Amino acid sequence: xxxxxxxxxxxxxxxxxxxxxxxxxxxxxxxxxxxxxxxxxxxxxxxxxxxxxxxxxxxxxxxxxxxxxxxxxxxxxxxxxxxxxxxxxxxxxxxxxxxxxxxxxxxxxxxxxxxxxxxxxxxxxxxxxxxxxxxxxxxxxxxxxxxxxxxxxxxxxxxxxxxxxxxxxxxxxxxxxxxxxxxxx
Numbered sequence: 001x002x003x004x005x006x007x008x009x010x011x012x013x014x015x016x017x018x019x020x021x022x023x024x025x026x027x028x029x030x031x032x033x034x035x036x037x038x039x040x041x042x043x044x045x046x047x048x049x050x051x052x053x054x055x056x057x058x059x060x061x062x063x064x065x066x067x068x069x070x071x072x073x074x075x076x077x078x079x080x081x082x083x084x085x086x087x088x089x090x091x092x093x094x095x096x097x098x099x100x101x102x103x104x105x106x107x108x109x110x111x112x113x114x115x116x117x118x119x120x121x122x123x124x125x126x127x128x129x130x131x132x133x134x135x136x137x138x139x140x141x142x143x144x145x146x147x148x149x150x151x152x153x154x155x156x157x158x159x160x161x162x163x164x165x166x167x168x169x170x171x172x173x174x175x176x177x178x179x180x181x182x183x184x185x
Contacts, residue, residue, distance in 0.1 A: 002139060002156035009135040009160060011130055014168040020124045020171060024178045031181075032059045032102050037067075040085045041077055051078065052097060053144055055098075062144055067091075067098040105182075113182050121175035132164040 025035035033058040041048040051057065055069040060104060069075055078098060079091040089100045106115070136157055143153040 001142055002159075005135050005138045005142070006159055006163065009131055010163055012131045013163065016127045016131065017123055017167060017170050017174065018101065019118060020174055024117065024118055024174065027117065027178070027182075028180050029105070029149065029178075030061055031111075032061070032065045032100075034059060034065060036087060036089075037065070037082070040081050040087075042074070043152075044074070044077075051081070054078070059147075063102045063104070065100040065102070067100070068096065069098070072096060103135050110182055114179050117175055117178050117182065121171050124171045128164055129163060129169050132160055135160050 025033065026038060034052070036151045037051050037057060037128065040051045042051055044053050044054050051067065054071075055067045056073055058066045059066070060066055067078060069078055072095070075093050075095075075098060082089060082098075082100070084089050093099070094180065125165055138154050139148070139153055139160070141148060142148045148156070
């Protein structure tokens with residue numbers, strides 16, 4: 001019984017960390033990454049479509065993203081969508097390819113991004129603690145319903161705390177890694 005609660009908790013906690021990693025991919029560092037454009041939707045013949053489904057995305061240089069639409073008439077639509085996405089990037093095209101040049105980040109901007117990263121990390125830790133609380137509540141309910149003993153409850157609570165501590169450490173690790181990436185000049 002307790003194993004089911006703990007394994008379900010682990011799954012939720014892993015998803016929380018994966019979600020944090022995905023959010024971090026969208027944050028602009030000094031390097032170009034096509035993940036910056038993951039949320040950009042293009043009006044493709046009346047259907048909102050992800051940019052990656054209407055063009056080829058590439059990173060030919062450290063600070064440049066190229067977008068090669070499959071249909072050249074989509075260039076103005078793609079440029080408009082990028083401008084509306086508020087990424088702080090200005091598209092430039094040569095008639096066939098759109099180029100996005102990422103300007104180098106200032107020291108002040110880097111520090112702001114690090115603050116944002118830490119805030120997101122803290123939000124993930126709160127989510128982990130909420131998952132822990134829900135799991136402990138489930139365990140207490142099992143004990144109240146006489147499905148597990150009080151000793152089993154105490155052991156399981158300790159195990160839940162151990163798993164939570166490991167996941168919190170993973171969040172710290174992810175934040176520190178991204179922080180190094182952002183502060184790298």
